[in-house]
Amino acid sequence: MPEPSASLLHTARALAVGDTSSRALVEQALARITDPAGEGTRTFTEVHAEQARATADAYDAHRKAGNALPLLAGIPASVKDLFNEEGSITTAGSRVLADAAPAQQDAPAIANLKKAGLISIGRTSMTEFAFSGVGINPHTGTPANPWDRPNRRIPGGSSSGAAISVTDGMAAIGIGSDTGGSCRIPAALTGLVGYKPTASRISTQGTVPLSFTLDSIGSLGHTVSCCWAADRALSGQEVTAAHAPAPDALSAPRLGVLQTYVLDGMDEPVSTAYHAALRRLEQAGAVLDDVHFPDLATLPELNRLGGFPAPESLTWHADLIAHKADLYDPFVLKRILRGREQSAVDYITLIRNRNALIAKAAQVLGGYDAILMPTVPIIAPRMADLAEDDIYTRTNLLLLRNPTVTNFLDGCAISLPCHPAGTAPVGLMAMALHNQDTHLFPLAAWMEQALQSSRT
Secondary structure (H helix, E strand, O other): OOOOOOOHHHHHHHHHHOOOOHHHHHHHHHHHHHOOOOOHHHHEEEEOHHHHHHHHHHHHHHHHOOOOOOOOOOOEEEEEOOEOOOOOOOOOOOOOOOOOOOOOOOOHHHHHHHHOOOEEEEEEOOOHHHOOOOOOOOOOOOOOOOOOHHHOEOOOOOOHHHHHHHHOOOOOEEEEEOOOOOOHHHHHHHOOEEEEOOHHHOOOOOEOOOOOOOOOEEEEEOOHHHHHHHHHHHOOOOOOHHHOOOHHHOOOOEEEEEOOOOOOOOOHHHHHHHHHHHHHHHHOOOEEEEEOOHHHHHHHHHOOOOOOHHHHHHHHHHHHHHHHHHHOOHHHHHHHHHHHHOOHHHHHHHHHHHHHHHHHHHHHHOOOOEEEEEOOOOOOOEHHHHOOHHHHHHHHHHHHHHHHHHHHOOOEEEEEEOOOOOOOOOEEEEEEOOOOHHHHHHHHHHHHHHHHHHHO
């Protein structure tokens, strides 16, 4: 039986040679979900126990008969509760949608995931309507970060349950969304790898939207290869071990170390781990150049009226708010209602300013294999320390600040753990520009290998 922290590809090999079975993997995941001492009840809003067992048995029977199967067939995955799954109510972490009709079909991304053989073990909790990077949900409860769990630290959001499902062995991979960091923030705070693809690569049809402009579909896993395999599956591409990103595919990558905007407010654990990681990459052969991009400092001003999420989410929520405003998390409702502050001129100006910044980024950042920065500048705070609205708001903005850069620039990015074992999790983010996903994965695999010795 593979360890719960094994990569998807390692688990796939174990299944192929008979070292484990799909039913055993599903039972292991379900046991962790239902453990009364664990975080399962706060991590999952719905568990597909019997359906997962039946699917696992079917895959095991096919394997025993020698039938050809997809590489990932029979491995448990978790699905964030904003994706439609046939027969399930998509609540998006809210009471507002509790009485909605069950979905009649899977979202295309989830249909692709299942076609690749992954088994949905259940639906994971999230920040209500994905509108926060903190991960706290007053309706469903909030699973605690595995690091320093007695102090109940935040998991990060909005894909909070997706992260904890993976850290706690309830799923081998967590499927989430990323509008401003919702895969990468919880990955950084919990010690996982988190991936945000170029938004247009994977269909968002059949999901509850936050921002039609910025939403993207990503994943959280134990390794770069896990997120690579999930990305291939979600986008409807075949997953084969032969095409997995190889660390030796690169030598002496040229990496830009961003100096503008993203380094402010770093706490000591993040600063120490981040700079040690940069030194390790350089020792492994990377060429590091400091990069200054002063235009990034204009982002707060460009987004001062709520950016894209406020007006775009309001278009989806307007009727619900008219009838059910009292059911919303007040913090989330306040952010959605900021959409009323933007005029049509404001929104069109924001689109034009974004396009101009994307063009400028191509000039300034385009010569590098990737741009590096801390994923988030702080370690996970305690939930109890965020009880006051102003502290919660400041923390949320700080967590979102760096990851949001990628979404605004319409790029792709991956967060890699870079902290020494036994210390607070810290993420190092590598960002590439639009549609450079296939180049970013082998680079991330190279970085993962280079950082490994410093984390043991």
